[in-house]
Amino acid sequence: MTSLSRRIGGVELEVIVADITTLGVDAVVNAANSSLLGGGGVDGAIHRAAGPDLVAECRMLHGCKTGDAKITKGYRLKAAHVIHTVGPVWNGGTIGEDDLLASCYRRSIELCGKHKLTSVAFPAISTGIFRFPADRAAKIAIHTTIDALPAAPSVDHVIFCCFSEASAALHTDVLARYGGPCA
Numbered sequence: 001m002t003s004l005s006r007r008i009g010g011v012e013l014e015v016i017v018a019d020i021t022t023l024g025v026d027a028v029v030n031a032a033n034s035s036l037l038g039g040g041g042v043d044g045a046i047h048r049a050a051g052p053d054l055v056a057e058c059r060m061l062h063g064c065k066t067g068d069a070k071i072t073k074g075y076r077l078k079a080a081h082v083i084h085t086v087g088p089v090w091n092g093g094t095i096g097e098d099d100l101l102a103s104c105y106r107r108s109i110e111l112c113g114k115h116k117l118t119s120v121a122f123p124a125i126s127t128g129i130f131r132f133p134a135d136r137a138a139k140i141a142i143h144t145t146i147d148a149l150p151a152a153p154s155v156d157h158v159i160f161c162c163f164s165e166a167s168a169a170l171h172t173d174v175l176a177r178y179g180g181p182c183a
Contacts, residue, residue, distance in 0.1 A: 004172040011149055012157045013142075015171040020161040021049035024078040026117035027071070028161075029108050031125045032084040034063050036070065042123045042163070046082060050075040054082065067103035071111050081117065083108045087126030090133065098140060101126055105144040113152030121159040124167045138170040142178060 005014045020028050020042060030046045033039045036058040038047035047054055057072045061084075064070050069085035085108050088100040104125050112120050122141060126132035145158055160175070162168035 003168065004175055006175055006178075008146055008178065009149065010156060011146075013146070013160070013175055014158070015160045015162065015168050015175055017162050017165055017168045019045070020121055020123050021045050021077060023121045023159065023161065025119040025121045025157070025159065026079065027081040027083050027108075027112060027115075027120045028074070028077065028079040029069075029120065029122045029125070030082050030084045031123050031128070031130075032064065032086050034066065034086050036061055036064055036084050041128045046077070050077050050082065058084070067100040067107070069104060069107035069111055071115060079121070081115065083111050083120070085125065087130055087132065090126065090131040093136075097126075097132065098136070101132060101137060101140050102144040105141055106148045109145060109148035109152045109155065112155050116154045117152075118154055119157040119159070120155060121161045124160070124162055124171070127167065128163075134167055135170050138167070138174045142171060142174040146178060 003016050031042045053075045061070050064086050066086045069083050072082050074080050085104040087104050088097040127134045127137045160171045
């Protein structure tokens with residue numbers, strides 16, 4: 001099984017293959033659609049596991065723009081909170097998809113800091129039905145998250161929770177090679 005744990009500064013960064021809905025962290029990040037009312041993939045799994053109260057709270061948020069993030073309670077999840085972020089649909093990389101994906105990770109870390117959360121688990125945002133190239137997404141995920149951590153000093157554990165061994169291998173490679181700010 002592909003996995004890696006690495007400490008950078010005071011933060012443990014970990015890559016695992018698991019069901020994100022089973023993790024006991026302060027927040028799981030939901031790769032949501034703009035309505036925030038549930039969908040397929042990770043979004044549907046999180047909504048099913050959290051139960052109907054999550055949908056009720058999400059209705060009150062009136063959606064979310066691509067690249068932004070909003071926070072709710074976790075309800076029936078082991079995680080206390082869900083951070084909903086809307087990743088970009090891949091359209092060839094010419095309409096700002098990289099920046100929008102980076103914003104998802106940055107805004108999620110900002111919410112962790114604002115709410116004084118210590119642990120967060122990210123899925124591989126936009127790499128499913130939104131078709132973002134998985135290797136490119138892994139680099140953006142790792143670099144942006146690490147670069148954003150100074151804005152959230154409460155965070156001491158970040159998990160990149162991958163849905164497959166292939167995704168975990170990509171994240172593990174980027175994390176193992178991380179040497180500084182994203183170029």
